[in-house]
Amino acid sequence: MNSRCASVSKIIPFSCVDGPGSRLALFLQGCNLRCKNCHNPWTIGCCNYCGECVAQCPHQALSMVNERVMWNESTCQQCDTCLHMCPQQATPMAQTMSVEDVLLHLRKALLFIEGITVSGGEATTQLPFLQALFSAIKADTQLRQLTCLVDSNGLLSETGWQKLLPVCDGAMVDLKAWDRECHLALTGRDNAQIKRSIQLLAKQGKLAELRLLMIPGQVDYLQHCEPLAAFIRQLGDVPVRLNAFHAHGVYGEAKSWPGATPEDVDKLARALRARGVENLILPALYLQA
Numbered sequence: 001m002n003s004r005c006a007s008v009s010k011i012i013p014f015s016c017v018d019g020p021g022s023r024l025a026l027f028l029q030g031c032n033l034r035c036k037n038c039h040n041p042w043t044i045g046c047c048n049y050c051g052e053c054v055a056q057c058p059h060q061a062l063s064m065v066n067e068r069v070m071w072n073e074s075t076c077q078q079c080d081t082c083l084h085m086c087p088q089q090a091t092p093m094a095q096t097m098s099v100e101d102v103l104l105h106l107r108k109a110l111l112f113i114e115g116i117t118v119s120g121g122e123a124t125t126q127l128p129f130l131q132a133l134f135s136a137i138k139a140d141t142q143l144r145q146l147t148c149l150v151d152s153n154g155l156l157s158e159t160g161w162q163k164l165l166p167v168c169d170g171a172m173v174d175l176k177a178w179d180r181e182c183h184l185a186l187t188g189r190d191n192a193q194i195k196r197s198i199q200l201l202a203k204q205g206k207l208a209e210l211r212l213l214m215i216p217g218q219v220d221y222l223q224h225c226e227p228l229a230a231f232i233r234q235l236g237d238v239p240v241r242l243n244a245f246h247a248h249g250v251y252g253e254a255k256s257w258p259g260a261t262p263e264d265v266d267k268l269a270r271a272l273r274a275r276g277v278e279n280l281i282l283p284a285l286y287l288q289a
């Protein structure tokens with residue numbers, strides 16, 4: 001039995017938006033970027049058991065036991081009050097799950113899914129768990145047919161990828177801006193390692209998807225279309241998904257940013273196609289806040 005554990009913010013048994021086909025999606029808690037446009041900002045931090053959310057819960061679903069916050073799922077009304085007031089951008093509803101716990105969920109969903117996608121937060125911040133989980137799936141006669149994908153911000157080091165890739169079928173990675181300064185302003189970190197990760201994954205045939213998020217007035221893809229397109233072309237025939245920003249769920253200044261329209265995304269798509277980037281996936285849906 002593998003007892004390696006992770007802090008999990010959410011598990012969705014059947015998802016059709018977290019990679020190809022129907023997949024179990026596991027969202028790990030904690031991220032090493034601080035994206036202004038994060039749609040799940042309560043998955044960024046980790047609970048430090050300050051207890052501030054306990055008294056704020058309108059349904060008495062939270063309590064302090066042995067200096068830890070306990071969440072009572074049966075009384076929780078999913079009102080999200082605790083998420084919005086947490087000073088750590090964390091959640092008291094995160095659960096500790098072992099590899100065995102996740103395997104149990106996979107067995108229940110097995111007939112209806114093609115694989116598992118581990119997302120976040122940033123999945124690779126809990127690398128030992130991720131490695132143990134994917135290894136256990138590959139070693140299990142019943143589960144090894146499932147593909148193991150990771151949805152990542154790409155900050156993982158080359159050493160980290162080398163540990164994960166033998167048991168990982170692919171990664172979907174976001175490139176949130178082209179220029180270092182723009183990336184720093186949007187996420188709090190520069191993007192040198194992210195570009196290296198994207199190249200490494202493509203070289204190893206494990207870049208399942210490259211993702212660009214169009215945020216009008218904030219991202220710099222169009223200003224740097226030549227080097228961006230050249231970078232993508234040298235990755236080979238990798239699908240490039242263009243996502244459209246919308247302000248739903250975001251905190252802070254990004255709440256007032258306008259959402260991307262079909263015209264905004266088309267403009268980027270045309271600029272990339274004109275420079276030889278053909279394998280584009282456009283949004284099926286546009287939400288306006």
Ligand code: SF4
Nearest residue numbers: 047048051053086092
């Ligand atoms: S979830 Fe946030 S507010 Fe609640 S105890 Fe943890 S850190 Fe404090």
Ligand code: SF4
Nearest residue numbers: 057076077079080082
């Ligand atoms: S979402 Fe949070 S605040 Fe709302 S009922 Fe559940 S635990 Fe309480």
